[in-house]
Amino acid sequence: MAELEELNFTNRSDFGPNGTYVIVDQNETVILGEGERLVNVTSEMDIAYAVPLYGYCMPFLLVVTIVANTLIVVVLSKRHMRTPTNAVLMAMALSDMFTLLFPAPWLFYMYTFGNHYKPLSPVGACYAWRAMNDIIPGLFHTASIWLTLALAVQRYL
Template identity: 25%
Template sequence: MEEALLGLPPFVNGTFSSECDYKIAKVLYSITGPLVIFITLCFNGLYILLVNYVKDDRTASTVQTTGISISNTLHGVSQLPIFFYFFLRDNMTDPVSANWCNAYRILGFILPNIFHTATLWQLVVFGIQRFLSFRWPFSAFVWLKVDRFLTFTLIIYVCASIIHSYKFFDFVHDSGVPCTFSYRKGIDNIHYTTFYHWLCAIAVQIVPCIIMSVCVVPLIYAIRLSYLRRKRVFVNSLTAIPRNRRFTMKQCQSLGILVLTLVVEWPLTLLIILQLIYPETSSEDCKYTSLVIVHFTLLVSYLLFLPVYFILNFELRRTFALFKSDVTIFFMRHLQMDVNSDDVDQQ
């Protein structure tokens, strides 16, 4: 069975799909991959804390970006056991137990596909929601409620799980071999594999990428229209220009996230489509190397989300300064209490 739709080379009975795939995966996933995931985990944890730190500032967009950050984090964290166990070992050619082979398939392919699907569709809804907010702000204030987007986020997670969840049950362990699995009787044919691969290509890659690409141009138009509208309203204000610029930069963060995502997702989409249409033209020696590289680039792109937020969002930087100040005051108070307690004991 080959499940390499999203990065890791297939692993069967102690050997990967090819020596070339294994070598490039070992270079990217032995130390660099876990480090990237750990930094992403810290960044996303900090972002989730900041956007929810001031309860009055919670909006539909913060709900969506929080959901996106959670999906990004889970996408990487779910693969960490695989990175640590498989790619940090020197004896990778030794066969592993059936449990670890099962874990390689579940943690390396199925769960990452679920979280990746959830991320993409949340970004699609995020792009549409941001366009409506910028283009018709007063109507959006009435309709784009936090509760509704919490429901949307939950629906996206459920649908993403449904698309891939049957992959947990479609295989059986071949007895007598430590790490070899095959599809269950009745679905062990090429039509099942083709159906699943094309379903993922269309529902997970092609449709979301097309929608996000289409959203980029209207989003640019809506941001510019919003800028000109504020410029006319605050034409006589001395502080209008810097305030308008900060607000426009904050609006551009959604555009930056969509563009950053499309830069990585379109190459991944094209690679998947090419492998589905022309499977016989791909080199057997390095069949999945390109997917491994794009998958690693995907992990790196998730790490860049927080820097984009910080660069373009003045309010997030202000919330970070408030959070840092509160943490400093908290520790200073406890330190002062400890000092006063020591003085009392000495007296």
């Protein structure tokens, strides 16, 4: 079994194993296994820009995107609207909606509710953060780009 290291971050900045830098506002004890690192969103981007953009602008954009893309899907899924072009357009709308929908819970938790200063733990939450903020939105965004290319090729032919 891996040796555990206990770190106590109390109202100050501190370094953890592997140079992990965390800022915690309240008394918390974080237990890390050997070689494990915490996710610290304050080191990933400038908080002065991240909080207004992800905490306040993103919820508004999320609502607008969900409403608009839901209306597009509802209209294009009607029986008389089913064409190959509309199928690609509907897939693009779904892809664009999922690009914002997957990271939304994390962005609300971190930036809107002000938890960006806390280290993200347990380790499973760190993996989920990385997957739902980097990998899955990138996958849907890439799918949207390829669908745009497919639509252009379809219209050209």
